[in-house]
Amino acid sequence: MIILVGLSHRTSPLAVRESLAFAKDRLAEALKRMRQEAGVSEAMILSTCNRVELYGRSDEADGGARLEEFLCAFHGRPRPEIAPYLYRLSGPDAVRHGFRVAASLESMVIGEPQILGQVKEAYQMAEGAGTLGSALNALRNRSLAAAKRARTETGIGENAVSVSYVAVELARKIFGELRNRNVLLVGAGKMSLLAARHLVRGGARATVLGGRTFEKAEELAAALGGRAAPFESLRPELAAADIVISGTGAPGIVIRREDVEHARAARGGRHQRPLFLIDIAVPRDIDPEVRKLAGVFLYDLDDLRAVSEANLRERQKEAAAAEALVEREVREFLDWQKSLDVVPMLVELRKRADEVRRREIERVRQRLGSLTPEQEAALDAATSAIVNKLLHPPTVHLKEIARDGFAADQVALIRKLFGL
Amino acid sequence: MSSHVYLLFTLAFYAVGALHVLLQALTRRKLLTSWTVTATLIGFASHTASLAQRWTEAGHFPAVGLHDVSSFLAWALVLVFLMTYTRTRVEALGLVVYPVAFALVLVANMTPAAESDDPILRSYFLPIHATLAFLGYAALFVAFAMGLLYLVQERELKSRSPRRLYYLLPSLERCDTIGGRSVEVGFGFLTLAIVTGMLWSYRARGVYWTGDAKEWTALIAWVLYVILVLARQRSGWGGRRAALLGILGFAAVVLTFVWVTAASGVASAAR
Numbered sequence: 001m002i003i004l005v006g007l008s009h010r011t012s013p014l015a016v017r018e019s020l021a022f023a024k025d026r027l028a029e030a031l032k033r034m035r036q037e038a039g040v041s042e043a044m045i046l047s048t049c050n051r052v053e054l055y056g057r058s059d060e061a062d063g064g065a066r067l068e069e070f071l072c073a074f075h076g077r078p079r080p081e082i083a084p085y086l087y088r089l090s091g092p093d094a095v096r097h098g099f100r101v102a103a104s105l106e107s108m109v110i111g112e113p114q115i116l117g118q119v120k121e122a123y124q125m126a127e128g129a130g131t132l133g134s135a136l137n138a139l140r141n142r143s144l145a146a147a148k149r150a151r152t153e154t155g156i157g158e159n160a161v162s163v164s165y166v167a168v169e170l171a172r173k174i175f176g177e178l179r180n181r182n183v184l185l186v187g188a189g190k191m192s193l194l195a196a197r198h199l200v201r202g203g204a205r206a207t208v209l210g211g212r213t214f215e216k217a218e219e220l221a222a223a224l225g226g227r228a229a230p231f232e233s234l235r236p237e238l239a240a241a242d243i244v245i246s247g248t249g250a251p252g253i254v255i256r257r258e259d260v261e262h263a264r265a266a267r268g269g270r271h272q273r274p275l276f277l278i279d280i281a282v283p284r285d286i287d288p289e290v291r292k293l294a295g296v297f298l299y300d301l302d303d304l305r306a307v308s309e310a311n312l313r314e315r316q317k318e319a320a321a322a323e324a325l326v327e328r329e330v331r332e333f334l335d336w337q338k339s340l341d342v343v344p345m346l347v348e349l350r351k352r353a354d355e356v357r358r359r360e361i362e363r364v365r366q367r368l369g370s371l372t373p374e375q376e377a378a379l380d381a382a383t384s385a386i387v388n389k390l391l392h393p394p395t396v397h398l399k400e401i402a403r404d405g406f407a408a409d410q411v412a413l414i415r416k417l418f419g420l
Numbered sequence: 421m422s423s424h425v426y427l428l429f430t431l432a433f434y435a436v437g438a439l440h441v442l443l444q445a446l447t448r449r450k451l452l453t454s455w456t457v458t459a460t461l462i463g464f465a466s467h468t469a470s471l472a473q474r475w476t477e478a479g480h481f482p483a484v485g486l487h488d489v490s491s492f493l494a495w496a497l498v499l500v501f502l503m504t505y506t507r508t509r510v511e512a513l514g515l516v517v518y519p520v521a522f523a524l525v526l527v528a529n530m531t532p533a534a535e536s537d538d539p540i541l542r543s544y545f546l547p548i549h550a551t552l553a554f555l556g557y558a559a560l561f562v563a564f565a566m567g568l569l570y571l572v573q574e575r576e577l578k579s580r581s582p583r584r585l586y587y588l589l590p591s592l593e594r595c596d597t598i599g600g601r602s603v604e605v606g607f608g609f610l611t612l613a614i615v616t617g618m619l620w621s622y623r624a625r626g627v628y629w630t631g632d633a634k635e636w637t638a639l640i641a642w643v644l645y646v647i648l649v650l651a652r653q654r655s656g657w658g659g660r661r662a663a664l665l666g667i668l669g670f671a672a673v674v675l676t677f678v679w680v681t682a683a684s685g686v687a688s689a690a691r
Contacts, residue, residue, distance in 0.1 A: 176593035272659035
């Protein structure tokens with residue numbers, strides 16, 4: 001049975017999650033200790049900034065409690081203090097949770113793409129540490145496949161929500177393809193660099209306008225595979241640009257309405273073509289008045305955030321579809337898991353053997369006529385003994401195999417041999 | 421089966437397409453599904469059968485009178501739409517095309533077919549001239565639709581708070597490119613239609629130009645499109661202004677068209 005203990009942004013404050021997070025370099029050690037100390041046969045730890053979750057495999061009734069104990073002991077935190085933030089799931093619930101996390105249905109921002117990579121990595125770490133067995137490996141394969149399906153078949157992953165990516169998406173809504181579009185960077189913060197990177201990856205050419213220090217502009221241009229230009233050439237550069245990202249630390253307006261008008265006029269017949277201005281500076285760099293110019297699209301930080309919120313609402317509409325899809329996959333997985341279980345197969349096998357036994361007794365009775373109670377008892381005991389003795393070794397053997405992993409092949413073979 | 425029965429079938433299938441695309445727009449996912457496309461293809465096949473049947477019934481190419489004209493126009497429109505869709509996969513075009521195609525076939529279904537045995541209609545110029553003209557109209561309608569989509573998407577982008585249409589419509593660039601291409605194609609057909617129309621008129625009446633209102637509107641539309649095509653090619657004109665001119669040019673086409681239909685017959689020029 002798969003069991004799970006964890007805490008997330010939904011159940012706990014950041015400080016608690018931080019204190020229970022597993023550093024990457026201690027993960028292998030933690031996994032091994034988890035297997036020993038918590039008595040689980042398989043172990044996986046997912047530790048991100050939004051959640052810490054321990055996945056294990058155990059058939060003990062107190063498996064969850066022992067995982068909890070281990071988590072607290074490993075980090076040296078008193079259990080009563082931590083317990084209220086934890087959730088403890090087992091069996092189908094743990095499986096369902098694993099699927100939902102991978103599909104980013106449990107994420108703070110539904111549909112965010114990072115979690116899939118993080119889950120993948122967590123499984124890889126467990127594999128590397130040798131704590132991944134057949135049960136968790138099956139969960140890994142099926143939950144990652146379901147997560148990918150949810151992303152491609154529903155819209156939860158569509159429509160960017162991070163501000164820099166929203167800017168890129170807007171650019172695509174204006175220009176379609178980004179290939180050979182000119183991007184002009186005025187000033188360079190982290191966010192403008194990020195957005196510019198996305199654009200360049202889409203095939204755009206970058207030009208970085210230098211500020212007080214030209215070296216920094218050159219450095220940035222090199223990083224983006226573009227070129228640097230002095231600030232004085234703002235107007236000609238503006239005329240050549242399709243997309244402008246401005247993020248200087250200047251206290252006032254850097255790009256005035258006249259600059260933009262001038263640049264538009266300098267484009268000749270092309271001046272009707274769209275110009276996309278992104279102002280991520282606070283205070284703002286670009287005169288909001290330019291918005292009134294035809295074909296000019298100006299988005300400041302607030303606008304980008306508004307788009308991001310609208311995108312998030314769109315995603316949430318898609319979440320229902322993704323939920324349904326993941327739930328179907330969970331059901332399928334659980335059914336499949338059940339089919340591999342040796343216990344129901346053994347019960348069936350025993351039932352079948354007993355049926356055969358009773359039928360044969362009935363036949364003997366018909367042939368011999370009425371028997372004395374002693375004879376009846378002896379016949380019953382003898383046939384039962386035969387069945388039990390024949391079935392005992394395979395039963396023990398199968399239970400052993402099942403303890404180490406899913407006895408998938410054996411179960412299938414026996415079901416076939418006995419026509420179960 | 422008579423052309424009317426086929427036309428009823430067509431109406432039903434186009435109704436499925438129109439309803440489905442609008443429903444999809446409301447629930448927002450993909451606009452066109454394989455269901456929509458299949459319904460359209462079946463509708464189109466039945467539409468083609470209806471036209472062929474009607475040709476036999478009328479004894480001349482079915483492009484005379486409101487009934488024939490709206491049916492044939494819808495047919496050309498769906499054909500051009502399907503071709504545009506295959507090439508570009510722009511689904512939002514369906515938002516405009518489906519309701520219009522449906523409306524045209526509805527009109528065709530509700531109006532009686534005009535019967536005429538004017539010998540001029542038996543000229544082989546009729547099928548050539550009418551087909552060229554209608555394909556041209558259809559392509560120019562696509563340009564008009566892309567112009568509309570451009571303006572709507574531009575408004576969405578300018579508003580800085582995206583609503584449903586922002587997500588459904590293609591990028592400005594795409595609207596512009598497809599609109600431009602459609603104008604070129606439509607302009608080509610329109611030019612050929614005007615030339616064949618003149619030849620037909622000469623054949624029938626001995627003059628190339630009779631100077632009636634329909635000819636003038638066609639000429640004005642043609643001149644507008646010349647300007648648009650040249651401006652695009654020569655000076656990289658595009659965007660909002662091109663979208664507006666595409667819409668305006670189509671208004672001129674509609675005017676021509678209404679005139680012709682009111683005069684009840686493509687052949688009015690030759691009369």
